[in-house]
Amino acid sequence: MPSGPKLSRRAALGIGASAFAAPAVARAQTLRWRMVTSWPKGRTGPSISAQRIVKRVNAMSGGRLQINLFAAGEIVPPFAVLDAVSNSTVEMGHTAAMYWQGKMPAAGFFTSVPFGLGPIEHQAWIDLRGGQALWEELYKPHSVRAILAGNTGPSMGGWFRRKLDGVEDLKGMRLRVQGLGAEIYAKLGAVPMTLSAGDLLPALEKGSIDAAEFLAPATDLETGLPKYAPFYYAPGFNKPNGASELLISLAAWDLLSPDLRSIVIEACRAEHTLGLADAYQTNAAALTEILGRYPVSLEAFPRSIMDATHRASTELLEEIAATSPLAGRIVESYRSALQELRGWSGLAADMARANTRTSVVVR
Structure with missing residues (x-):
């Protein structure tokens, strides 16, 4: 019986490779x-x-x-x-x-x-x-x-229409704030408002809120917040x-x-x-632009506010831990990390400050 043309070894290998490759292509x-x-x-x-x-x-x-x-x-x-x-x-x-x-x-x-x-x-x-x-x-x-x-x-403390002298100034203040900080401000008598990023500027412009905490200089500048609130507060204890x-x-x-x-x-x-x-990088540039372009005063939160918010934060964490066994484990794990990592973090921050030749002056 006559035989057909023989395949070369290279051609045979090519067919074999194609046969194995096709399913792989199909799987991808x-x-x-x-x-x-x-x-x-x-x-x-x-x-x-x-x-x-x-x-x-x-x-x-x-x-x-x-x-x-x-x-x-x-x-x-x-x-x-x-x-x-x-x-x-x-x-x-x-x-x-x-x-x-x-x-x-x-x-x-x-x-x-x-x-x-x-x-x-x-x-x-x-x-x-x-x-x-x-x-x-x-x-x-x-x-x-x-x-x-x-x-x-880290975030900034936020934009305020009026200067803060103490905790009493927070009572009744309509403040756009997100996260656990909203619950802390509520404990101090403020009225936290939940607004999306897109609704934030119109609310501040119209005066339907008295203050706004968003993120940091770059996003705050892009959003336009310096136009409608002259007091820019730090530190951002609310969102480190x-x-x-x-x-x-x-x-x-x-x-x-x-x-x-x-x-x-x-x-x-x-x-x-x-x-x-x-x-x-962007926040460093944006803060310089904000302070040079707008009549904005960069302020430090009064000590009474910092002390009161810290006490409220400690109280809030205990309340969250009590909501469920899982929440309790999360709080415990988080606090353990904070306690063990903060020593080195504080020392590293001190070393960074010691090596810094220029700084932004809070005025």
Whole structure:
């Protein structure tokens, strides 16, 4: 029986390689996800962090995971991000844990605690001291996973229409403030107001609020707050840290291969580092511009206010710890990190100040 043409060894190997490669190509199906945020489009700080995370994941995954980004209000309102990810309306969200205190009293510990951990200390708690496991346990009933995903650094104390002489000046004051700081101000007689970033400036302009705490000089300047409040207060005891979170629905997370999960985690980790460096650079420039361009007085909070808010913070943490066994463990873990890390952090800060030749004078 006549035989057909013989295949060369190279051709045979080529067929074999193609046969094995085809299924691999078929398996490399693109996942297309949507990420909603709590931030206006293009806003300095967390909005830029969300953009950079999306770009990193899209590039590092080689096209296997493609994320489309949506600003606050484009799919869901800014304070509905957790619900949207929890019910799988979208796969991901970029937001801040402090917005969910009403659902989970201990959620604020994963953004910022008054008089609490700074950005690097907070990252050490999350990544190295068990904070991540506690975070996942807290969010599991909502069917989401949270990842540290950017940091805007310490905040300022806020913008006030009138100068503060003492605690009595806070009574009845309508103050836009977020996070655990809102509960502290309420204890001192102020009236905390919850406003999204997009609604903040009109409220201050119209006088429907008396003061506004937002973030730091760069975002405050971009928002326009120096136009309508002449007293800029420090320190930002309310938010010594500015951690953002990436939320992923557990259903979506389960679809990711181990390498794609690592890509998402490392993209977020990189943004914490870059976002914090970006914040320090932009805030330094923005503070100089604010003080040179606007008739603004940079003020220190009166000692009576600092003492009263510190006492209220200690009381608040005890109240949160009592809400559930898990909240108690979160508070205990956080306090342990604060106690053990603060000694070195304080010494490092002293050394930095000793090496600083110029400083901004609070006047």
